[in-house]
Every structure is written in C-alpha cells, then in structure tokens.
Amino acid sequence: MPTRASDLLTLTREGLYCPLGGFHVDPTWPVERALITHGHADHARAGHGHVLATPETLRIMAVRYGEDFCRQRQEARLGEALRVGDVTVRYAPAGHVLGSAQIAIERDGVRVVVSGDYKRAPDPTCLPFEVVPCDVFITEATFGLPVFTHPDTRDEVRKLMASVALFPERAHIVGAYALGKAQRVMALLREEGWDRPIHLHGAMEKLTELYKREGIPLGDTPKVVAADRKDLHGAIVICPPSAMQDLWSRKFPDPVTCFASGWMRVRARARQKGVELPLVISDHSDWPDLCRTIRDTGAGEVWVTHGQEDALVHWCGTQGIKAKPLHLLGYGDDGEAEPAPADAAEPEVAA
C-alpha cells in the first residue's frame, strides 16, 4: 500500500507525531523522541528523552534549560538525510531565528514538511528560508490576515534612530523577545550605523553572548547596571517585553517605550500595550509571504497549525489547494510573554 501523508504525520495530545518514525515534532509535553524546529520555549521544551535538532538549537536549549535538558541529544546537519525509524528526515533553514529549521519527513516519494515558525524577510542573524518542494506543507499563520504586510525593517530601525536624534536626552527602551528578535534588532542597528553601545536587560545577556559565540557580530552590548539607569540619556536599551512596564524601566531618564513586534502593525495593539514608538519588526512571515511560500512549495495540501487559520485556509481554497486547520494548542507565546492571566482577552504572542 502506498504511503499516505497521514502515515507520516498525525495529531496527538502532545502535538504532531510521526507513526512510522516514532517521533514527535515540537511536542508540548515531554516525550521519548522529539524533533525540534527551533529554540523558542513553546516549541523546544525540556524533559524529552531523545532530542534531534540543529547544533545551534541544541546549544540554545542548553543555555535556557541547562546541559541536562534531555537524556540524549543528536545534531541534525542542514541538508543531511537521516534515517529515523522507517522514514527519512532532513532539516532545512527556516529563517526564523538562529538555528531554526523546517523538517522534511519522507518515505516512498511522499514528503511532508513541518515548517515550524518561518519568515522570508532577510535577517542578519540566521540563515535564509529555503523552499523545500513537498506534497503536504505544514505552516504557521501567526500573521495570517492580509492586513499584515511587514514593512522594510531598515525603515523601522531608522525610525528608532530618528527618535533618538529628536529626543537625545531620553532613554529609548525597546521591548523585544530575548531569543532572536533582540539580537536581530541589535544587528539591524549595527547595519544602519549605530555604533554606540546597545544596553541590555539582564535577561538578554546569556542568549546574546551565545549569538556572539556563534559568530554574529553585535558590537558592544553592556548589561544595564541598576545604579546607572538614570544616566542613560539617549541610550538604546533592549529588554524583554515583560520588563517594559515593570518597575525596572522607571529609573531611566524620561523613557520612550518602544516595542519590536509584528503586532505593532495594528494601532490598537500598540496602544493597548502603552507603546509610544511601535517598531514593526517580525520574525514570522507576513500574509504575502505565507501565500507565496505555500505556492512555492507546490504542495497540494496545507495544514495550518497556529495563528489566524481561517483566513489562510480560505485563501488556499480560492487557489484550489486543499487545506485544514490543525488547531494546535500551546504554540504562539514563544515562552517569553508576560504570563497571561486567566481572564485576559488574548494570550500574548511573540512575533
């Protein structure tokens, strides 16, 4: 009997599961064997038996969870075919954050690609997305509405620098997720010629050091010393979003609250967070790139994991592509947002 896509991938309580390979992909619960796409906390959790991931992702997990984050780890080299159980898997870059990968699962000429989170826009801190032709493409839809077309990141960073020029006496506090977004903002600032120090909240330090060890030049990034906060006039400071409205941010001179996120595209979102300078910088695909990528893969069938599934599924229908939402739970917070209160309207989503 020929292999069907459902033999390669199915949905279980822990998340996506490959019955023929005997492994989960980005499981939300501890499992025996896990294949991990990237290091964000909602995709990469501690406590699995065996973990297969890119060397960078394994190192990120070790920094976040300690060296004993799993029993046994195995490096997946990009482009290399690996036999797992009765299937062949191959990792390809996803362009999301350092070490992020898509995972192609194949048998008897049938190929399913789990893309994880991905973007097509350039990012100086990670390898660019690679199109992997496939039969079934599993995509995220964080920004799966046509209102989301991310602007050129260079213009966003210039907006930040123009604000520092206009308000040289005020500190600019930029909220950014600690893994990926923060380092991308640093790298973008360097590309635009910002050669002064970029000050970091303590929570950014370990991952930023890891990025530097991986060979990504980020320049001088001193950690903010509590006592010096009041003297940081005209400084650019990067902190996790949760610290933006924390006691921590109060001691800076007349701070300008900035936030680097794809959500900043929608004014009500920015206002609701009390942001004064929204920076639309996203590590996810915008709507045109979601559509483009689906077409580029040539997939006849698309499964949508998390985000705005309805619009993307509808669009696939208009293109004659079979599509269904998977309603996967547990993804989308990148593990770094403020703990969402039980009665909050919407969970925070890192973007």
Added chain:
Amino acid sequence: MNDFAHLLDRLAYEPRRNAKLRMLQDFFSRTPDPERGYALGAMTGTLNFREAKPALIRGLVEERIDPVLFRLSHNYVGDLAETTALIWPSTPLPPPSAGDGGPRRRAGEGQRDDAGHEARRDSSGTVVPLSRPGLSSPAEGGGNAHAGLGHNNPPPPSLAEVVETLSTIPKRELPRHLAEWLDALDETGRWALLKLVTGNLRVGVSARLAKTAVGALGGHEADAVEEVWHGLTPPFETLFAWVEGRAERPETLNPAPFRPPMLSHPIEEEADLEKLEAGAFSAEWKWDGIRVQLVGGRDRAGVQVAKVYSRTGEDITGAFPDLAEAITFTGTLDGELLILRERRVQSFNVLQQRLNRKAVTGKLLEEFPAHVRAYDLLTLDGDDLRAEPFEARRAQLEALVTRLDHARIDISPVVPFADWEALTAARADPASVGAGEDADAIEGVMLKRRNSPYLPGRPKGPWWKWKREPHIVDAVMMYAQRGHGKRSSFYSDYTFGVWRQAPEGGDELVPVGKAYHGFTDAELAKLDRYVRNNTTKRFGPVREVTHGHEAGLVLEIAFEGVQRSTRHKSGVAMRFPRVSRIRWDKPSAEADRIDVLERILARGEREIASGATLTETDA
C-alpha cells in the same frame, strides 16, 4: 503627505505635551510651504472640503480584496480606515486580462529576495501584491509578475494636492482620486488620508499646541499667533513668513478678531493671602460658566460683524445666535457665559444642556437663554485698552454695559471687602454679601490687582482665583489602570466606588468616578505598590483591586459637582474628581454611600425641574 502622516502617527502615540511640541516644531521647520500650512490647517480644523462616507471607502476596498478576507481583517483590526490602509494593495490594479505568473513581490519593498539577501527592488513595479485573491484570474488576483512592467507608480500626493483637489472636484470624481492616492501612499499615508477625508482626524494635538509650535519657530508666544490667527486661512503662508522673520506681521482683515484672554493662578491656601495686600485688589464672584469673548466690529462695507469666541479662540458664534444679536458695539468684551432664567443664574448642570448641541433650535434658545456676565473690556471703538489699569477698564466697561442696556449682557458685580477676613467670610457664604439666589452658581472669588494691565496668558501675580471648598466623599478603590508617559509603569488612574443597596439585597460598591491626580510622587509609588499587591483580576491594562466590606483602600475624593450620567452604572458622574487624601486608616465599610452624591445632584437639579420640591441636605 507621507511625511505629514508619519508625524500624525507619532503624535498619536505620544502622551507628553513637550514631546509633541518638539515633533511639531521639527515638522514645521523642515517642511516647505504650502505643505506645512495645510498640515496646520488639518490640525486646527480649519480645512474645508468634501468629506468621504465610509460606504465609499468600503466600496473601493471590495473592488480589490476578497470580501471574506476583508471581513475577517476588519473584525480583527476594528477600524475601517486602518483596515483599509493596511489591506490596500500597494500597486494599482493590473489589467484584468493579466495572467498568472512567477513569484510575486510588492513594489518598493526590498528584502524579498528568495535567497534572503538584501535586495531593495528598483521601481520596476513588477510586483503584484498577494493580498488580492479571489479576483477574476485564477491566481492571487490576476497579476503576472511582468504584467506591470513599465508601469511607474505616480509619486505620492502632497497634502496640498489632496486638500486643493478635494475642495474643487465634483463629488463623482472623488472615488477615482481617492483610489489613485491610496495606490501611491504608504500604509501610514493611507491611514492619515482616510482619517482626513472622513473627517476623523483626531491626533491628540490641540489647536493651541499647534499654534504654540508655529510661534516657537520665531520665538513668538502662542498668544502672538492667536492675535493674527483669525484673519488667516490655510495654507497660512503669511503666518510662517512672519514667524520666520521674512515678512511683516500679517494684518488681520477680520473686523472682529479674537484676542487671547488673561488667566489667573489659584490661591491654594489661605496662607497665600497673607503675602498679598488686600487694598491693592478688587474682588468679584467666580461664576461657574464658560469663559467667552464677545467681539463686534464693522467690515469694510460698514456692516456689523459679531463674534463669540471660546477661551481657546474657537469661533462659537453659530451656537449662540442669541448672544451674537446683543453684540451691537465695536469692541472686545471678556466675560462668563451663563444661563439665566428669570434673572437667576442657573447651575453648570443647566448650562451643559445648552453646550455641545449640534442643532440650535428655537426651543433650545427659549429653554436655555444665554447671557454674558461681563468682567473686562479689551478694546472699544478702535482703542486698545489692554495696557490701561484694571480700574480704568472697569469704568469703561460699566459705562458700556449701561449704555447697551441689553437683557443678555450684565456686569459682574464687585464684591466689597475690607480685609482678607471679610473676603474669606464672603467666599464661604456668598449669599450673605449680596449674591442672593445666584449663590449656587458661584464657585469662589476672583481677585484682580487694581492697577494691572490686561496681559494675555497666565501671568503670575495680577489675577488670582480662590475657589470654594470642594465637595468631599470617601470612596473605595475598585480598579486601577496604568497611566501614560512618565507614569506608564505606574498604576495611577483609579476607579473608585461608593456603597449602595444591591438589587439582590445587602450592600455593594458601585463605581462613581475615576481620578488620576491629587497625590504626590511618593504617594503614587505607595498606591502603585498597593495595587500590585492587592490585585484580584486583570483585564488587559486594568487591574481589579480588593474591594469589599472586609478589605479595600479608602480614597478621599474632592470634586466640584455631580451630574446625571447614563454612561455610568451608578447614574451619576462627578466633575473634576481628584484624590484629596489617602485614607490608609479608614475601614472600607465606613466609606460613603451613594446618597451623599444623590443629595448634591438633587440640589443642582432643582433648577432643571423647576417647581419640583426636593429634600435637601448639604453634604
């Protein structure tokens, strides 16, 4: 107009006045005429053109976007103008015959190279957005990657082009122009354009602030700009030329121009009085109305022009035809707008029912007759009196009001007093010193230095306001919200409530107002800590704090009055509530009941429901 749009965008997020001012100055100093003048016009509400209806905009979008995707997007974003701005395809509609093609990109956006390399697109416009599925063609919207080759987007329109076009074109041409502009602008530009053409341009900048920024270009005060403002129209080229020192001060052609009013400082404590010499001051009642300026003059044809201005220089003549009729003189009169019934001044509650009405009907004029109680005279028959001492102006004012002998204009009487002690007594009980039945409409006394000239703005020293003691209520903090700007990390806005009988029996707290000032920075830090440590629920930026019989923080709230409100669950709304004391010591169960507010309300409403008898107890 992209540049103007980016200014508006930034202003909309900026809570600090000084930061807004800096942004405005920066914009005005680097933007040429007439663009900056139309921007000033947009911000001061002085542009005049045909507005577009939301249905027109919706129609334009639906020609371009799959209606299902548009509906999902609109539901998500909430705002029609913003959804349209975000979803609008960045390139013009291609010819319907265009086929399907290779990878798609958007014009002007680099960074879309498959290899992920930096590759800002040239202006080839070879790009068709993916955001137009569902059109006639089989693919995303019928664009061939090469279909647009050779098509150059028109340059984005300037604000000047938009305003000048909108004010001249016939209605049927509006959709075509709008679509062309939307094609050429960036997202922020589209957002601002749509807000502008639908008449919804609220940017968090007052006309006064915009004028302040313009004045600052040449070191002029906002008041100097106000002086010439009413003779000018967009794009204000003569104004900019003057502030930049390139031309003479523009001569106002307005025969009845606004002149910036003189404002007072508050006397906080009776101790402040000891520093002042009683004999040097004249006192009047402080009326609880709105400050207006009545200006009369003759135009070149000799026709009388009558204007009523608010204290900010807004022309409100249209709303007060009954007052305009009374302006038969040539001069500038400063006074308080009040509603008088049978010669009795009504409370502010009554005045409010006349204010902010769109239609001025005969019934409204009859039920809420407007009067002005005059207290100063700035010009008369072509003479500028502002440099003269208060007493001399007052004498001329009295003579004018007597000569006019008009039922709509009377004079604010002088309150005689021998020393501060006597004035203190008068302030506490206006009825005892001749205020008679008007006593309820008095909110304190005004002190004016007898020899002071009329100085626009708020000079310290010549004029003082000394308000009556506010009302006080003990309320319980129920919710707290983070503030803005410097306070964005502090829970500084408090919703408080008082006790009332619950429908299901027992007592419950019902919210009656919100206060966000009246405390020191040190107290704010304590309040913030209290909120964080006593949060029971979170709703986005709002926290619910412990409140009940057993626990809760009592805030002593000072306020100026109470109004009926259908927007509040309690049915009442307070005027100018602020925290006067934090009662860390007081048990929440001992906070006040809603009856206290109901009584104050009843007192104010006697005038509205004339003849109705209500029991009254002073709170």
